[in-house]
Amino acid sequence: MKLTRPRLGRVVIAAAACAALLAGCADAGAGDDVGTASSSEVSQTRGFLGEQGEPGEPVQGGTVTFASYAPVATLDPALTPPTGPTGGTEMAAVYDVLVQYDDESESFVPRLAESLEESDDHMTWTLTLRDGVTFSDGTPLNADAVVSSIKRFNDGAGLYSELYLEMVESTTAKDPSTVVFTLTRPWRDFPAILAYGHGMIVAPSSDKGGKFTPIGAGPFTVARLQPQQTLELTARPDYWGGKPNLDGLKFVAISGDQAKIDSLKTGGVDMIYLRGADTVNAAKAQFPGFIETASMSLVGLINVREGRPGADPRVRQAMAYAIDPEVINQRGYDGQNMAGTDMFEPWSKWHGDASGIEPDPAKAKELLDQAKADGYDGRLTYVGINSPERTKVALAIQAQLNAVGFDVTLDYASSVTDMVMRVNVDRDFDLALGAYEVTDVAPEIRLFNSLAGKSDPITGANDPEMNQLISDMLSAPDEAAKQAAIDGIQKAVNEQQPFMTWSAGQTYIAWADDVFGVDPSVDQIMLLDKAFIGK
Known part of the structure; x- marks a missing residue:
């Protein structure tokens, strides 16, 4: 099996534990209200909803403000669960991902990777990295960096590390651009795990000096982080996929789904993450967005x-x-x-x-x-x-x-x-x-x-x-x-x-009528390098 990428442009630890508990990502949810109506009435389980005008040519500039579900306390993927509701979108913007889920093909496709190939005996996956990709500190994203980042993630007991260690016998840098994953037994959906934290590659320099610094190969860099309150990101002009359309992203904390809807209505924010049964239903009738x-x-x-x-x-x-x-x-x-x-x-x-x-x-x-x-x-x-x-x-x-x-x-x-x-x-x-x-x-x-x-x-x-x-x-x-x-x-x-x-x-990520180019991956992680605010 070989994965190929479709064209570009398609449309503190306790805090992390609390967020995971609420969203269910660490298997001990507090049982949030979950939408929407009865199972027999579900017409779409995953995909885009709502009417928007034609986006036209991407517009450069501006900042998208996103009222997320659980504002991050740290951008360390080993400590913050790398899923949509608990920091996955934020961290994907900083680190990018080796692989993403593609709704059009209903499969996992390479992103930071150029290709990912499965051996005939289904026991080995070979990942080839893109040429010329660099971290925001200027160092190359090479095979050694991938191997060390995955080891760091597993050593820190990052989300799904137990599964990775159960299924992957070794992760080896064959040469500067090639990583070989040798499995303990066949797993035809192995690429999926590289769309989560294992695929968010942290630069080797991130741990220098004994203090973690979020340095990645993603489309944005960190301008300011107030733990569990505000995260501001700035676009990278040297991003491998081309400079993002947006100048920046801002993630903010708003308590309560209805307050998020009110803020989206008045233009206080541009995107919101909703889980409440009543507010999911209400938002679907008012705003475009993505349902899962x-x-x-x-x-x-x-x-x-x-x-x-x-x-x-x-x-x-x-x-x-x-x-x-x-x-x-x-x-x-x-x-x-x-x-x-x-x-x-x-x-x-x-x-x-x-x-x-x-x-x-x-x-x-x-x-x-x-x-x-x-x-x-x-x-x-x-x-x-x-x-x-x-x-x-x-x-x-x-x-x-x-x-x-x-x-x-x-x-x-x-x-x-x-x-x-x-x-x-x-x-x-x-x-x-x-x-x-x-x-x-x-x-x-x-x-x-x-x-x-x-x-x-x-x-x-x-x-x-x-x-x-x-x-x-x-x-x-x-x-x-x-x-x-x-x-x-x-x-x-x-x-x-x-x-x-x-x-x-159901969860619903809703956005304003003038927001375009949001690219969903797995588990409500939104990729925003091609997002823009239309005219």
Whole structure:
């Protein structure tokens, strides 16, 4: 397999953890409102929406201001999760990416790379870099820089580094322009991981002096960063793809989706990132933009560690059968979410023959009674955030569990940071609201991060059958085999209930009518080197 690039011009660590938790990128979401309507009403799962006039010739100059989802605390890709909602767009602007997702071909194509070729035995990928690409400090982006940046990312436990180390045996600079990736087993979608943090190449000089400096080969350089508030970037005249149309980019913090919509209406910002069910729906009717639908945007995280109620599979199954996602949807989200127990709902490319369980309170009570007969007292602690929306969700969950015989205590964290400590760090919970946010593009990356490995860092789950199914999905020779593995994962989840699926959701990146040239990649990472403000 060979990837070729289409024509150019187509249309602090705790802070990072908090952002990842909210967006679901690190598998412990706080369960944000997720849009939009029911699964049966989804007409477009990914792509551009809205009417805009003809863009005309690109206009030079100006600054696009983007109210992002989670303003960055640092531009170190090993510390800030490199996904769309948590800094991926910002970091791609500074570092660029080796590979990007291309919607027209529905495949991953080279960007900083000139080509990426797979060997006949499917065990080796050879990446050839573009000639003449330099970092913003003037040093060349060569194979040694790629290898050292990837090693730095893995050593820093960057997002998806566990998957990379599982699947890639070695990363070698064959010559100044060639990097060879030798795999441990075939992975036909290997290029996908190079569209995330592994493909955001940090210059060797970034770590000099013991203080990280964001130096990359991207179209913009950093002018000013106020952590979690404002990031200002300036266009590079010597960018390999040609000087960007814009003079600069500005990323700002605006709290709340409605406030973002109001600011876009009045011209205070030019682009906004939305996740709220009601505001996604409202914005789609008002502004052009880019929509993406994700599976498992709302899940119930179960602590399965020894000594916790969830260590007993009967207790996990009882919870799953007791909770009807539509009740959560109606009571917590006014019926606007895409409720369902399928990991991949009917709108998804990966919806197969296996479906999620059907809520069954009688069966839940039977399973719970069995566990109680062996000494379980029925008590559970649910951890959530103390906000009006999350309280409604918590009460809906508590009522359904108590109705079958559980005794649920609601324990509210005062902030997202406190929630991160309770769930991600201390693991002091029995049940918590979360998000996995698995998109149809390369779903194996998120699924591995959520379900595989030696032990899930949040829930403690570690099942050999699940690990094998994840491995089968990664090494599937074709889409039919990949679908069969995903169906197997759904069946295993039904039996084991390491988590509970409650809803899918949509995100919407909206922009003003005069903004053109936004180029979406994977996971809502927006590439903005060709963006411009029209006349």
